[in-house]
Amino acid sequence: MLDLxxxxxxxxxxxxxxxxxxxxxxxxxxxxxxxxxxxAKAGQRDDLRARVNAISKEVGAMFRDGRKDEAAALQAxxxxxxxxxxxxxxxxxxxxxxxxxxxxxxxxLPSADAPDGGSEADNVVLRTEGFDAxxxxxxxxxxxxxxxxxxxxxxxxxASRISGAMFSMYRGHGARLxxxxxxxxxxxxxxxxxxxxxxxxxxxxxxxxxxxxxxxADEAYHMERDDLWAIPTAEVPLTSLGRDQVFDEAVLPLRFxxxxxxxxxxxxxxxxxxxxxxxxxxFDKVELLAYAxxxxxxxxxxxxxxxxxxxxxxxxxxxxxxxxxxxxxLGNSAARTWDIEAYAPGCDxxxxxxxxxxxxxxxxxxxxxRYRPSGGGSPEVIHTVNGSAMGWPRTWAxxxxxxxxPDGTIAVPKVLQPYMGGLEVIGPR
RNA sequence: GGAGGGAUGGCAGAGCGGACGAAUGCGACGGUCUUGAAAACCGUUGGGCCUCACGGUCCCGCGGGUUCGAAUCCCGCUCCCUCCGCCA
Numbered sequence: 426m427l428d429l430x431x432x433x434x435x436x437x438x439x440x441x442x443x444x445x446x447x448x449x450x451x452x453x454x455x456x457x458x459x460x461x462x463x464x465a466k467a468g469q470r471d472d473l474r475a476r477v478n479a480i481s482k483e484v485g486a487m488f489r490d491g492r493k494d495e496a497a498a499l500q501a502x503x504x505x506x507x508x509x510x511x512x513x514x515x516x517x518x519x520x521x522x523x524x525x526x527x528x529x530x531x532x533x534l535p536s537a538d539a540p541d542g543g544s545e546a547d548n549v550v551l552r553t554e555g556f557d558a559x560x561x562x563x564x565x566x567x568x569x570x571x572x573x574x575x576x577x578x579x580x581x582x583x584a585s586r587i588s589g590a591m592f593s594m595y596r597g598h599g600a601r602l603x604x605x606x607x608x609x610x611x612x613x614x615x616x617x618x619x620x621x622x623x624x625x626x627x628x629x630x631x632x633x634x635x636x637x638x639x640x641x642a643d644e645a646y647h648m649e650r651d652d653l654w655a656i657p658t659a660e661v662p663l664t665s666l667g668r669d670q671v672f673d674e675a676v677l678p679l680r681f682x683x684x685x686x687x688x689x690x691x692x693x694x695x696x697x698x699x700x701x702x703x704x705x706x707x708f709d710k711v712e713l714l715a716y717a718x719x720x721x722x723x724x725x726x727x728x729x730x731x732x733x734x735x736x737x738x739x740x741x742x743x744x745x746x747x748x749x750x751x752x753x754x755l756g757n758s759a760a761r762t763w764d765i766e767a768y769a770p771g772c773d774x775x776x777x778x779x780x781x782x783x784x785x786x787x788x789x790x791x792x793x794x795r796y797r798p799s800g801g802g803s804p805e806v807i808h809t810v811n812g813s814a815m816g817w818p819r820t821w822a823x824x825x826x827x828x829x830x831p832d833g834t835i836a837v838p839k840v841l842q843p844y845m846g847g848l849e850v851i852g853p854r
Numbered sequence: 855g856g857a858g859g860g861a862u863g864g865c866a867g868a869g870c871g872g873a874c875g876a877a878u879g880c881g882a883c884g885g886u887c888u889u890g891a892a893a894a895c896c897g898u899u900g901g902g903c904c905u906c907a908c909g910g911u912c913c914c915g916c917g918g919g920u921u922c923g924a925a926u927c928c929c930g931c932u933c934c935c936u937c938c939g940c941c942a
Binding site: 464467469470471474475477478480481482483484485486488489496497498500501502503504506507671728784801804 | 864872875883900901903904905910911912921922923
């Protein structure tokens with residue numbers, strides 16, 4: 426959610442920033458119109474209340490002094506004022522709701538550092554690591570779904586029998602490999618990030634805080650009976666961990682990580698990336714998240730998350746690249762996002778395995794997470810940063826394809842071997 | 855699922871129709887004293903909205919009602935706790 430005061434004081438600058446993400450300024454003008462009306466009405470209401478309060482005080486004094494009879498006229502005036510006040514208050518409440526609803530649907534302002542552009546095509550590749558287009562042998566040009574069938578560690582038929590299309594099932598060493606990768610990234614980041622195992626079914630408020638509602642309700646699974654939502658990412662519970670809290674600046678940045686399943690309806694993507702594990706309604710992810718005091722600290726956190734994700738990919742022996750998302754391709758809540766794409770030689774695709782974003786104070790304002798500045802003064806809204814330490818299925822696919830050997834077996838990367846009971850090679854079952 | 859209890863400031867906890875944004879204690883901050891510290895003493899110490907400001911207004915879990923006036927009375931809801939039952 427944007428800062429309303431900023432919209433009021435510099436509407437043109439805000440509109441210009443939103444234009445970079447392709448949003449027109451009508452939403453801003455709408456908010457301002459509702460806001461102006463609300464303020465006018467609220468002012469009138471407050472004046473009436475002030476009158477009622479003053480009268481009550483006087484009446485109270487009269488009662489104490491035994492001048493009850495003098496109070497009648499004042500009581501009548503107060504009653505009338507109270508009725509007008511109530512009517513105005515109803516109007517103000519309605520305007521409040523309208524204002525908030527409009528505000529919640531306006532996206533975040535892109536950082537000035539985010540490149541210009543309207544679509545994916547305008548994203549900027551910042552750098553590419555470990556990639557040699559000609560360095561892959563024919564044995565690595567086998568897509569992971571074929572490898573999965575070959576070695577028996579993927580069972581898409583069983584998955585769809587149980588849950589339908591776009592669910593995956595890992596078996597045997599395939600499942601264990603996935604678990605090893607989860608463990609690896611949790612262990613890697615435990616030095617600075619507190620491990621959290623949050624609930625994965627959350628309330629509506631919690632989904633609103635991160636910006637997943639109200640705008641993207643179609644993307645999420647909703648359990649109507651209990652009015653709970655299945656989280657699309659651990660970012661959701663981790664952000665709301667600090668909801669309505671005020672932290673001392675000295676404890677920031679606070680860093681959390683969580684391993685959870687993530688649930689996405691993927692409405693509208695039926696038929697896209699249907700092979701293998703590239704797109705699934707349910708997948709595992711380890712998420713890193715930080716609460717920061719202000720932009721500078723937040724950007725340092727964002728760089729830290731990026732560096733940590735990168736180091737895991739390179740230790741897994743994968744080629745990857747860092748993509749700076751252009752303003753038009755940014756997620757609704759993000760100010761700046763770096764995607765990490767791992768190269769999967771078998772399907773010959775750059776797979777988005779992590780998305781490291783700085784949300785400025787957009788999410789924290791919705792979640793009402795603040796910090797008290799060390800120098801004194803009123804609480805300020807914190808900044809949030811998060812990124813996948815790794816989105817596992819896609820990384821898994823890249824690992825399996827990259828490390829397929831000429832004999833069809835998979836060489837287990839050294840860093841994962843301790844988590845696989847020392848296993849060095851995965852062969853057929 | 856059944857029965858009961860509770861929700862007040864950073865925390866603990868009083869208040870149960872008017873002078874209450876709220877006693878008191880703890881904590882935190884500032885000062886006096888001290889070579890320094892502790893102790894003691896004095897003082898300060900929540901947040902939102904409107905306003906250049908003065909000031910106004912709102913917030914005692916949330917929403918409604920009664921009243922000139924509600925933290926306090928009434929109704930509904932949510933959450934938490936305890937006990938019983940059932941259960942991974």
